[in-house]
Amino acid sequence: MKRIAWLLMIGLTLMWLLLTGSASPGNVLLGAALSVAMTLWFSAVRPLHPHLRRPRAALRLFWRVAADVLRSNYAVARIVLGLTAKRNVHAGFVDIPLAVRDPHALATLAAIVTSTPGTVWANLSPDNRVLTLHVLDLRDPQHMRDTIKHRYEDLLREIFE
């Protein structure tokens, strides 16, 4: 018996309600019916099912990322305005060995890295073990590796693995 993707169904229903902008009983029923049908039909095309083990950890990750987005926006704005004239800002690639294996966790990490200005996902080795990032203000590669590991990767493993 395959696990039923409750979260996906609830998420799709919520999305339907938000898009149509009404929470009347008939609309809720219609949205729920559509979500259940879509989840069941499309589960064949989506062979991997994420296991969201720790919702509270996901919330913690969300706030952490929000704070980092604020901070890195400020940092990149300073660089664009040339407010770092005294210090030589140089960009570069950094290789980061990854311990996280779950594809959904990797996808989430990609979203996090892309949404924080100053870091861009450049490459993932074919065996999913080494992530290459391009960093706008690369001061200390080891510091960057530790940041990814302790700020995001540990929490992602807690959530997905």
Add this chain to the structure above:
Amino acid sequence: MSADMLPPWLLLPVSLLLIFGGLLTLLGSLGLLRMKTFYQRMHPPSMGNTMGAGCVLIASMLVSSGLAGRPVVHEVLIAVFIVTTSPITAMLLMGAAVHREASQREKREP
């Protein structure tokens, strides 16, 4: 009901958010112009993509909630779509650039 009939305590944060979001997006575009290499240019526009868009979306939520007289939050979906799709664009662009660089290097030193 038009937007200028909304109370000032709502319009003030909305205006501030719009100005701030616009400035951030402008800064991002300026960065696109000022940076030297392709890789560096990847970074600044994501400011408009994250906080710039975020500010405008929150402003939009406030105005439409004020106009409708009930919470309107479907702008959250726009944020969700941006966050889930932008990594794909970024990865494709970076992958193409890395690939191009590698093939040019190969041509120079066979």
